[in-house]
Amino acid sequence: MSRTGVFVCHCGSNIAGALDVERVAEAAGKLPGVRYAATYKYMCSEQGQQLVRDAIAEHGLDRIVIASCSPRMHENTFRKLLKDTPVNPYMLEIANIREQCAWVHTDREQATEKAIDLVRMAVAKVSKNKPLHSSFIPVHKKALVIGAGIAGIQAALDIADAGYEVTLLEKESSIGGHMVMLDKTFPTLDCSACISTPKMSEVAAHPNVTLMTGSTVESVGGYVGNFDVTIRQKAKYVNHDLCTGCGLCETKCPAKVTSEFNQQLCTRTAIFRPFPQAVPAKPVIDPDSCRKLSGKARCGVCQAVCPLGAIDFEDKDKLITDTYGAIVVATGYELVDWAPLYPEYGGGKYPDVITGLQYERLVNASGPTEGKILRPSDKSVPKEIVIVKCVGSRDKKKGRAYCSRACCMYSAKHAHQILDKIPDACVTVFYMDVRTPGKNYEEFYDRAREDGARYVRGRVAKIFRENGKLICRGEDTLLGRSVEVPADMVILETAMTPAPEIRELCARLSISTDEYGWVQEAHPKLRPVETQTAGVYLAGTCQGPKDIPDTVAQAGAAAAKVCILFSKNEIEGSPMISAVDENKCCGCSACVRVCPYRAVTLEEIDSREINGTVKRHVARVNAGLCQGCGACAAACRTGAIDLLGFTNAQILKEVDALCL
Amino acid sequence: MRLKKEDLNKILALLAKNRELFVPGQVRGIKQFKLWDGETPELDGENTVLPPKDILFPKTEKMYAYKTGTETEISEIVDAPERVIFGIRACDMHSIECMDSVFIREGYEDSFYARRRAKSLIVAVACPGAGVNCFCESMGLDPDAAPGADIFLSGGGEFYGVTANTEKGETELKKWTQYLTDGDVPKGEAHCSLAPAMSPELSEKLTGLFDDDEFWQEVTEPCLQCGTCSFVCPTCYCFDINQSSVGDEGVAFRCWDSCMFSDYNQNAGGHNTRPTKKQRLRNRYLHKLAYFNERHGMELCVGCGRCINKCPAHLDIAEFIDKAAEVCHD
Amino acid sequence: MSDIQSALHKRARALLENGDVEYVIGWENARGENKTRPAFIRRAEDAERLVWNRWCVNSTAKYLLHDRWPKGKIAICARGCDTRAINRMLSDGQVKRENIYILGIPCAGVENQICRRCAHRNPLVYDELLGEPAEEKTDFDRFEKVKEMQAMTLEQRRQMWEDEFTKCIRCYACRNVCPACNCRECYADQYRTGWQGKQFNAVENRVYGLTRAYHVGDRCIECGECERVCPMDLPIMLQTGRMLMECNELFGQYECGLSDDETPALGTYNLNDADSFG
Amino acid sequence: MPVNEKWMPKILAFCCNWCTYTGADLAGLNRMKYPANVRVLRVPCSSRVSPQFVLRAFQKGCDGVMVCGCHPGDCHYTSGNYYTRRRFMVLKEMLEFNGIEPERFQTRWISGSEAGKFRDTVAEVSEIVTKLGPNTAFNERRAENV
Secondary structure, three states: OOOEEEEEEOOOOOOOOOOOHHHHHHHHHOOOOEEEEEEEOOOOOHHHHHHHHHHHHHHOOOEEEEEEOOHHHHHHHHHHHHHOOOOOOOOEEEEEOHHHHHOOOOOHHHHHHHHHHHHHHHHHHHOOOOOOOOEEEEOOOEEEEEOOOHHHHHHHHHHHHOOOEEEEEEOOOOOOOOHHHOOEEOOOOEEHHHHHHHHHHHHHHOOOEEEEEOEEEEEEEEEOOEEEEEEEEOOOOEOOOOOOOOOHHHHHOOOEEEOOOOOOOOEEEOEEOOOOOOOOOOOEEOOOOOOOOOOOOOOOHHHHHOOOOOEOOOOOOEEEEEEEOEEEEOOOEEEOOHHHHOHHHOOOOOOOEEEHHHHHHHHOOOOOOOOOOOOOOOOOOOOEEEEEEEEOOOEHHHOEOOOOOOHHHHHHHHHHHHHHHOOOOEEEEEEOOOOOOOOOHHHHHHHHHHOOOEEEEOOEEEEEEEOOEEEEEEEEOOOOEEEEEEEOEEEEEEOEEEOOOHHHHHHHHOOOEOOOOOEOOOEOOOEOOEOOOOOEEEOHHHOOOOOHHHHHHHHHHHHHHHHHHHOOOEEEEOOOOEEEOOOOOOOOOHHHHHOOOOOEEEEEEEEEEOOEEEEEEEEEEOOOOOOOOOHHHHHOOOOOEEEOOOOHHHHHHHHHHHOO | OEEEHHHHHHHHHHHHOOOEEEEEEEEOOEEEEEEOOOOOOOOOOOOOOOOOHHHHOOOEEEEEEEEOOOOOEEEEOOOOOOEEEEEEOHHHHHHHHHHHHHHHHOOOOOHHHHHHHHOEEEEEEOOOOOOOOOOOHHHOOOOOOOOOOOEEEEEOOOEEEEEEOOHHHHHHHHHHHHHEEOOOOOOOOOOOOOOOOOOHHHHHHHHHHHHOHHHHHHHHOOOOOOOHHHHHOOOOOOEEEEEEEEOOEEEEEEEEOOOOOOOOOEOOOOOEOOOOHHHHHHHHHHHHHHHHHHHHOOOOOOOOOHHHHHOOOOOOHHHHHHHHHHHHHO | OHHHHHHHHHHHHHHHHOOOEEEEEEEEEOOOOOOEEEEEEOOHHHHHHEEOOOOOOOOOHHHHHHHOOOOOEEEEEEOHHHHHHHHHHHHOOOOOHHHEEEEEOOOOOOOOHHHHHOOOOOOOOOOEEOOOOOOOOOOOOOOHHHHHHHHOOHHHHHHHHHHHHHHOOOOOHHHHHOOOOOOOOOHHHOHHHOOOOOOOOHHHHHHHHHHHHHHHHOOOOOOOHHHHHOOOOOOHHHHHHHHHHHHHHHHOOOOOOOOOOOOOHHHOOOOOOOOOOO | OOOOOOOOOOEEEEEEOOOHHHHHHHHHHOOOOOOOOEEEEEEOOHHHOOHHHHHHHHHOOOOEEEEEEOOOOOOOOOOHHHHHHHHHHHHHHHHHHOOOOHHHEEEEEOOOOOHHHHHHHHHHHHHHHHHHOOOOOOOOOOOOOO
């Protein structure tokens, strides 16, 4: 029979003022299993806690009920108190007779009656409590960062600087992501290469960072502190240990394909470096465009000319498996494929209607036109340029209601660059709103207008060709009339969308995405860089559109979270997680289906049955992943899986006690 | 002595005076023994679906009430009013004799059952012999006789033959004199539709079959291990004791249990002495047809055929007896 | 019926003779006419005991759960409803497809109430089909009886269910015959946890009835076995029928036992589920 | 139960720890007032509540039962209340089908900041249940059964 102690708190006059605490204690004293009942002015005070310690020693109590304020306030206080007594910290229940009783009822008699009920429920529940002990999970102090744009690079650098090993994955052949494609960055107009390439080389050279380009995540198993990740490294066909990056092969390669890095504005060879400052600065062969590898011809010129024999056509994809303690998702964004969405803007048939990134490559010194703004059709200098904002963003009909956040600022930057580089250029910007929420953002926008950029409030309805000009017909809502602006070149500031295959990656990491595919953060305000899966963090535009300052800030935050995790050798898991009684479990996987954290899996066990030992499946809970929500316990018909701390027996007792 | 059929209701009125009179009748579409409500009872046709067992050995019988708290009080619950069970047939009457042997005569006397039994007067009736699966004759019973009953109404044509077998019967009969006339009644010719080869010799030989796995495998395989046969059987007397408490007051009760349930033999440590259905059904058949005989000198099966009517897997104890007889024979 | 029976004899004998299966589950005549019983044929020469006629009402599928780890394969005669039961047990992970060899029997309806409302007379899954597919029946409303019940007033329904469940003698035949009731240890047998009392009273019986309806409701294959076996003739199918009807309305066309990896309605969700809560 | 004395219904509310329980605490902090006939039973997530608990509450004599949790989409455990929604949309119909007044069983989405909504919900539900009177349909104690 349980020996329960009930302690009713006055909480000064908060409780005692609204209900008769003595009568509650007296009623509690008569409950089955209660050996001691007392009241005290402040149970959470040192004297109050001492009262509990003394009562445990004197009456040999093995379960404690505290009738006081909300468990969300002092449950931990009383658990810590019990740590240094013979009573297990989880042989404790709290009856909330302040926030949900004393403070909310006026009638003293009814409040006392309710408090007695609540204490009776707590005493009934505690009679079924069992001692629980925390489980400890080891932590591998090695981090994996997926995506090597500025977010991934910054996160990897911070974690590495904190002294932990990092593996930085990048699916392209060079790190740098989208930032390294840009010419200037707002609002300071720093040259993008000048601030990102040093970080790229620093991360490549950092002793704690293992850089793996051309690599993607094949599969993820395990849980926080112990992720077993399998990485697929695509074949490079070039032995980077021998290659010195002299570039001879690139000059001799006969195959020409459009360059993805330069946004299809120029071509590249089959054996290539995406851009001159690429890190690692060694070429790779693209098997689809290489004549030899795609079987179109016997070619092999690069192998012939290479002085060091670094070319290896027999190279194969490699699968590398390693264990990581934490994972940072920094997969960045893609610009939306605007052509099918906007037939009214020519649907891609006008070469001079280009995206913001294509413009960035034109204006970039290491770009296809060495920085001279030449329109793609006839390579002439465009005089009249129109910039169209919110192409694909803020438009439910086109499938994306959200704002892509950074385009207001970089469209002002584009206007400023054009007016700066083309003396008598005329720039018109069609906008709905101009959002300048950062430091010095509004001033930057003012300067763009002072440079002569003409801002027209309205959306461009149609772009069509008319005697050599691209006519942008739109509406000027401020003047209340439609307007047509002839242009030599049109720049569309297209919407940001999540990186391709983000949903597959998230499925492997068992984290969820929102309806557009942006990675779901644990809590938008309070846990922006965490996900629901413990040990998986996120940084940058993978979580949603944002500009570089926010991205770098998030990268630092994610790195800090990883360092917090790695600061301990093992993590203490909460003991209030699910547990399976393998005798009762019939392996129907009802629990496996409902677990939001994939913490329950079916394992095969040898089980002694009537006709000998057989193999059968039972559910097994992974202490690291289980967050204790109890969905599995409610889904299990047999009650084989149960949530410790809120077991079926406990809740049934609590329900029975209420209805006396 | 004789009783005219029309006067039956008057007799029932007599029996029902300040006593609970149970007669066979329809309760929500199921023929069972129910409190007499003035109409003529359904004495003919099939036997009742539920046996009269529920009256002497209820499904749930409250035994003690208790109150814990500072000190524990226990009070016994006595619920044994004067009762009359009217319209019992030979097979059910014999089942009551089996229960008497278990609960009263052999070994420990069960006070709850004994009290109810003492307070009940049993008036048996000749069996119209309409059961599809009846075989009481093979179990040594006469459909038109109920030696154990206080009063027995034989025949059932235009007149009933009235005989009293116990003093309680005689004292009761004194009240009936105004309706009784002399003369006897021809013996009813009701006979059972089944005649399985049951015999005392088979009863001994059956236990010899215990280890014949193949036989039991074939006989028990269709069984679904539900409790239907034990809960419709008039002679199954197994019970479980439990309590239901509400706060610090509670009631200890006993309720029907069935050896066919998987948790019937579940021991504390998790071991189950009869884990498979083969063992359980074998135990049930042998208990009915052999083990009970060893201790009480009569089979525990009265041939009422209720388990044959209601078995979901269409198992048939009569067919089992024939098969067993065949196997024991050679 | 008879040519199916002779095909059954031929195939059963062949399977047993060359040891493909350990035993064949089917039906055999019980004593008295118009009554059959599940049969477990182990020897080839007993194959002739197998019958197929309109009195084969017992479901054979549940017996697969009585031999969950068979030494060899088990052959099983399966009508449309039996194959749905097998799909049910496969979806619940309680039976392995490679352990069973299904002899599909196209069924034109047997002497059972449910056959008037059967939409799957032909076996849905089989290794062999022992005859020409029967013509499917479509002229019935699956929830006809449930709708009749709904037409009653709340008070009438309360009284009706209280009367019905007072009759229940808790023999658990409905549980032991149901293919969806395939737990290793039933909650009703776990008295210590405190789910279900042992008393036989109307409310305890109703708790059992409603709990079982909830446990199998979204996985019920409407085979009608529970109603067939109930010794007290309780209308159990109304409970699971009401749940299926609700699932049908809320979550779209809902029928169970049609494939071997179904997810029950209450075991999953989708983001825009209907929700009339505040 | 003497009827003249104002009868007080007994209502059990399963409240999810992260949203509704927090909202109830907030209602306390703001000293909001609501009827005293609701007892809160804390569960980690509304998906922990199995329909059997609700049946148990009615069987043991509760006159009203509430299951409260976060708004679908805000569940602390991401998908918990999606299951709650399905389970109890079906249970509401099953209770009515079995002759129990469906209004006795309420499911509500109340977030951690909606203290006012918690107070109003408790007031509304206790008023509904008071109007319905004691639960005799499914109640072991009141029904005069064996």
